[in-house]
Amino acid sequence: MSPLGALGVTLGVLVAGVVLVGLLDALARLVLGPVPLETPDRLTLEGLRGAVRRQSLTTEHPDLAAWRLAPAAYLGLAAAGLALVPVAADRAAVDVEAGIVVWGAVESLTVIAVFLHGWSSNSLLPLLGAYRFVAIGLSVMLVSMFVLIGAALPAESLRLTAIVESQRGLWNAVRQPLGLPLFLLLGLAITLRGPMDYADSADLAGGTSAEDSGAPRLAWQFARAAMLVAFATMAATVFLGGPLGPLLPGPVWLLLKAGFVAALLVALGRLLARPDASRMLTFIWVVLLPLSFLDLAIAGLETLR
């Protein structure tokens, strides 16, 4: 694929995906019930029109460059993650030798984008959200790294197309049952959702985005939905066999699986409660990290067999 073509396809899929995420959110609200005060904004076409016309306020002495850059960085990282995903068994927009390491870089840079977003507005509640997110985000990223290495083991390669190919017989979600649930937690964290939403939560009145208004606010919410698209396709690729499947063409299978993951995350985000940050941190280090070691051990033994 030519570089321009790859860029076009990636951005097109990203925008379509964000629309789907908006619909999934609306559906979840309909099924699970409305609440009197909802922290993250609803992504609607109307909201888009309104946001563009609304003034974007600033605070006293913000780090303006970082503040405006953070949503762009978040969106760019989502696009980079999405570009790595193989849309057919042997083809991705960007097929690199160490694809899974690139996704790792996307995860860690996402933590930085969220931190900068909270830090730069020079305001209390966003700053608290940024601090909390770094502590939780870095810890859960560590868990996801072990899980991803486990998923790369049967493929004997870091290349994502090879990881898809290795699931032709059996999905990684079945072969390594601990992998997908642990990876989903990371997804909740980097998409700022539900129980892992320590950055933009209700007890901080929106946390890192509490001071955003107008177009920058919309950009952040858009990027947040875009990251869900990137994460869902990545999870579907690494654990659910990506585009592999009978009868239907590969991209359709990928879409169905990614849609399932996205719906799962949207639902979990509304269903589960956010534990206190210190309690969550203990839980990650004492329970989840050992579980990810166990997952890696299972993957290793299975590969040696």
Next chain:
Amino acid sequence: MTVQAILIVAAALIGLGVYGTLSQQSIVMLMMGLELIINGVLLATVGFWSLTAAGLPEGQLLAIVAMAVMAVEMAIGFALVVAVFRRREVDMTDRLGTMSH
């Protein structure tokens, strides 16, 4: 993109790092200078590996060792800052006249 060009850029990074390490008062800023030096070393290593060693695997191994050194430097550095700060509430090199407790 010749090996000379890579080495000059690496030398400039190392020079910047040396300047930072010697000029900064804050211990954390001083560590940034050290990181910049290792950054230059990493670049030179990968340059040598790619352009003069025909992709010998040991070259990449050396780069990995340099990264490990960087991680050790960071972790021990921060631990020392915390320890010194806890004891004396100092994070600047000039005010650390003694190493005794």
Next chain:
Amino acid sequence: MAMRHGQWSSHRPVRFFAAVGESAQSRVERLALRTGLQRVATPRAASLLLIAGGIPEQSWPALRRLHDQLPHPRGALYWGEGPPPLPDVVEVEPSDTPATAMRRLQAELERDPRASSQDLLPNEPPAPWQGKGPHGQGGEGMMGGTPYGRPMTMRGDELRDGLRLDAHEVTVGPFAPMLPPGLALGLRLQGDVIQQVALIQPPFRDAAAEAPFAEALDRPVAVADLERARAAHHLRCVGRFCALRGALALAARAHASAERARAGNGAGLGTLGRLLWLSGLRPGIAPGLGTLGPAQQGCLLGPALRAAGRPDDLRSRRDPYTGAGFAPVTQRNGDVRARIDQWLAEARQALALAARLEHQPPVAFAAGLEGPAGPLGTPATGDGPRLDLDALLRGLEWGEAVSVLASFSPQALRRMLGEADR
């Protein structure tokens, strides 16, 4: 065409920030739930400011600052009794719903952005940002002081680890959406750990929450109605708590149960209790969080008191209740978990009582009765020791502190802080 335009604009999403004043919290919540108007958590996301309920004059400066935080084009509405606290607002009768007025104002702002409500305060920092030290810094040294009209951070003791790091001082409230309406706190924070709390202003009076109970002090009312109101109040408190902790599905369920409880329907309360566990809400709260020290126990009231194991309830001494075999439910630990459990248990008990006392003739409780936030109309009310917020919240992280405050109903918190309204 005009008609179609009107129809379309009635579906227009209106994002509003509610400055909740006296006796208006559940009114605002019902407005957001029923009309589909979106209540948002930060003024920066809103186009309309809804001032609901009376705002005491001491909070007017804060309200003015809040007003200027809304991005243009913006509008403000006042939905309460008495003179409006801000100039140039659209007034709505307290008995009306403001939904129509809000949609109309929104449409007007979209048609003509120049109609936007103007700034009330000058947009400038409290002092000019100019350096005076040798490197251009504001103060003489490198830290401390108030160089630009803002206090700079200063080192203070860390409570948990002993590192003396920078602490910063902030004021939160009285319109912060995560705190009870009206509560304003002066905080000293290190990171998100609270080092010191000063009470600036207690929560606003919430007469609406206790209205049926206050009425029963003067004239006979149906006991079943009282118990249904109690159940709805408790479930609404549970709903607010769940929403603060991000369990939105659970919060929606609790608010829906509150609506049903007003009609005497207690369906689904058992499931709600189980979901508190399954959603991770209860396990996610540290056991013992929000327990009051022995010296402070005396200021507990109502459900919070019974959650700490004391079976004090005026209903066990009042007639129709004793006849119906009333015995107070209690929990053991007196922490946040116990208070949530207590609300749920009392809501269930109240609905059972309402069913049993359905045909009881109306009764007046001139000697006082148990309100949803503690005893009402008894002389002892308000004379107990006052709650020391500093002792309660010091050393907690922000999220924990918010949860502890949300585990009391706003009215109970107001009384525990020593405000006696009746």
Next chain:
Amino acid sequence: MSWADAIFWLLAATALLAGWRVFRTDSMVRASFFLLASFIAVGAIMLMLGAAYLGFATIFMMAVEMMVMALFMVMFMMNPAGLNPMSMVHQHGLAIVAGLVTFAGLGAFALSVDLPSRPLPAGAEVTAPLGRELLGPSMLVFESAGVTLLATMICAVVLSSRSGRFGPSDAGSVPPSIDPTAQEKS
């Protein structure tokens, strides 16, 4: 000049400019992320040199390191956002000379020594051979690095935790005066 050369010099300029800004900004958070930008540019140069794994691993690792660095900056610096401008340098002239001498010396070496030219064969696989090297002939080196990192973790925890073998490590410590000119007496 080819496209590859142009991109290389652009990345090199980014790496150097960002590296220089690290010591020239008042905001400590910005300083950390300028250093990260320098690392990302160097990582990109590594990718151009064919080091697929190392380039991305550098970006990945440095992102985490710089995030931690930024947090420590905010924690320990008296004025992390640089809102209150200040200067915290010493022996500035000496440092500049030392930096220039280092650059000149190393640069002279790079230009004067006749280095062999044996470039990476086009299309060669680099990641798998690295893995085989790490867990094959150079296992001892790799495992030594691993054990060193483990020792580092233990040391870091011991050094930074409050409770030591003989009680709190900060027992009896005296806070110094805020006055920067006052000398430490402990």
